[in-house]
Amino acid sequence: MIALLRRDLALAVRAGGGFGLGLAFFLIVVVLVPFGVGPEAEVLSRIAPGILWVAALLAALLSLDRIFALDFEDGSLPLLATSPLPLEGVALVKGVAHWITTGLPLTLAAPALGFLLNMAPGAYVWMLASLALGTPALSMIGAFGAAITVGLKRGGLLMSLLVLPLYVPTLIFGAEAVRRGADGLSATTPLMMLAGITLGCFALLPFAASAALRVNLR
Amino acid sequence: MSIWEYANPKKFIATTTPWVPVLLWGSIAILVVGLVWGFFFTPDDFRQGSTVKIFYVHVPSALMAINAWFMMLVASLIWLIRRHHVSALAARAAAPIGVVMTLIALFTGAVWGQPMWGTWWAWDPRLTSFLILFLFYLGYIALWEAIEDPDTAADLTSVLCIVGSVFAVLSRYAVNFWNQGLHQPASLSLDKEENVADVFWYPALVCIAGFVLLFIALVLMRTATEIRARRIRALEARMRS
Numbered sequence: 001m002i003a004l005l006r007r008d009l010a011l012a013v014r015a016g017g018g019f020g021l022g023l024a025f026f027l028i029v030v031v032l033v034p035f036g037v038g039p040e041a042e043v044l045s046r047i048a049p050g051i052l053w054v055a056a057l058l059a060a061l062l063s064l065d066r067i068f069a070l071d072f073e074d075g076s077l078p079l080l081a082t083s084p085l086p087l088e089g090v091a092l093v094k095g096v097a098h099w100i101t102t103g104l105p106l107t108l109a110a111p112a113l114g115f116l117l118n119m120a121p122g123a124y125v126w127m128l129a130s131l132a133l134g135t136p137a138l139s140m141i142g143a144f145g146a147a148i149t150v151g152l153k154r155g156g157l158l159m160s161l162l163v164l165p166l167y168v169p170t171l172i173f174g175a176e177a178v179r180r181g182a183d184g185l186s187a188t189t190p191l192m193m194l195a196g197i198t199l200g201c202f203a204l205l206p207f208a209a210s211a212a213l214r215v216n217l218r
Numbered sequence: 219m220s221i222w223e224y225a226n227p228k229k230f231i232a233t234t235t236p237w238v239p240v241l242l243w244g245s246i247a248i249l250v251v252g253l254v255w256g257f258f259f260t261p262d263d264f265r266q267g268s269t270v271k272i273f274y275v276h277v278p279s280a281l282m283a284i285n286a287w288f289m290m291l292v293a294s295l296i297w298l299i300r301r302h303h304v305s306a307l308a309a310r311a312a313a314p315i316g317v318v319m320t321l322i323a324l325f326t327g328a329v330w331g332q333p334m335w336g337t338w339w340a341w342d343p344r345l346t347s348f349l350i351l352f353l354f355y356l357g358y359i360a361l362w363e364a365i366e367d368p369d370t371a372a373d374l375t376s377v378l379c380i381v382g383s384v385f386a387v388l389s390r391y392a393v394n395f396w397n398q399g400l401h402q403p404a405s406l407s408l409d410k411e412e413n414v415a416d417v418f419w420y421p422a423l424v425c426i427a428g429f430v431l432l433f434i435a436l437v438l439m440r441t442a443t444e445i446r447a448r449r450i451r452a453l454e455a456r457m458r459s
Contacts, residue, residue, distance in 0.1 A: 144381065148361070148374050158357075158364050162378065165353040166385045169392040176395055190395065197388070208381050215373040 008097035049178035103135030126181030225302035245431035252424030286316030294376035306372035311440035
């Protein structure tokens with residue numbers, strides 16, 4: 001599992017596209033929003049948590065089809081399926097690798113971009129915490145969506161349609177936690193719900209994803 | 219004699235075909251009775267006026283939109299566990315009906331909400347969860363259409379249906395987090411103190427029965443159509459080879 005994780009990380013960093021793409025997209029969205037809604041500090045600070053969360057979600061969505069598609073095309077996915085590592089483990093590692101290459105950099109970049117959106121001072125901690133807790137769920141759900149559509153020629157649009165409604169609870173709880181933090185309220189309840197979603201995703205979705213992969217490799 | 223005998227497509231068609239017209243006409247008759255009763259022989263609500271009559275379409279369609287997904291979930295599970303093709307095709311057949319029911323519920327809700335709440339749409343928990351349900355239906359149908367091999371499609375859509383069910387329930391409770399919203403809470407439950415008055419309740423029950431029968435008839439009909447379509451495809455493939 002460790003070897004597979006290292007291989008995926010090395011591929012993502014060296015191939016050049018996957019690693020920077022999500023981060024660059026995140027940056028572009030956050031920089032463009034003030035141009036779109038105007039520079040009033042109050043408006044920006046009110047919508048900042050939502051913007052950051054939506055941008056993070058879209059950035060994660062952008063690189064999802066790379067999770068399995070590249071391995072499927074060059075034939076290494078069937079090799080992984082026949083390796084001693086169970087396919088559930090492969091799906092889990094793929095989700096984790098996707099998180100390390102997209103979710104983790106997004107989480108670390110979010111506070112810096114919060115300055116651009118004039119986020120309330122109390123919200124930074126919650127922004128970090130909610131993204132750190134929530135983006136793993138985005139990656140794992142995405143791995144499931146990618147596993148379902150891996151056999152399709154142009155599965156990108158379909159995968160977005162499948163994954164979008166699955167992202168709703170994560171987005172709601174994540175943005176809600178930051179919003180409550182920004183207003184000085186207690187954000188623990190949405191954060192706990194968020195952590196629950198993430199843990200549930202990591203516990204159950206590898207099974208669903210590997211079931212879908214088995215069907216697609218049949 | 220067990221229920222699994224109907225997993226045989228031939229037996230399924232033979233058994234259900236005579237029932238389809240009965241169910242269809244029965245549901246139409248019941249719907250006519252229920253809607254005429256509801257539209258013309260019930261008093262206007264003292265606050266909502268005659269707009270309250272949208273109720274007789276709105277509530278049954280919303281109910282069926284959720285139950286259609288539930289039926290698809292059960293059919294998907296049966297397909298994954300027992301590999302009966304009729305079950306997978308029944309799930310496929312129910313999805314477009316579920317979409318239409320969701321759309322009817324959303325549309326009548328908007329028409330009702332405009333005079334009552336002063337807005338066509340609000341990001342209220344119930345409305346939002348229906349929108350999410352609509353997206354789930356679209357994704358499910360799109361996945362069926364996108365995959366050529368029927369068994370692969372059935373497997374993948376079944377997995378999606380199960381995962382989607384969990385997330386649909388999750389979303390339903392997640393949107394509650396915003397606020398209580400404009401939509402009233404359930405007013406047709408059997409164990410509640412505050413229900414709608416009996417004058418509205420009986421025609422509504424008739425309408426719900428009509429919608430249920432209509433749904434069953436349409437699902438049986440569409441499942442038989444899917445079975446025949448697959449048979450034709452198999453014949454064509456055999457002729458070509």
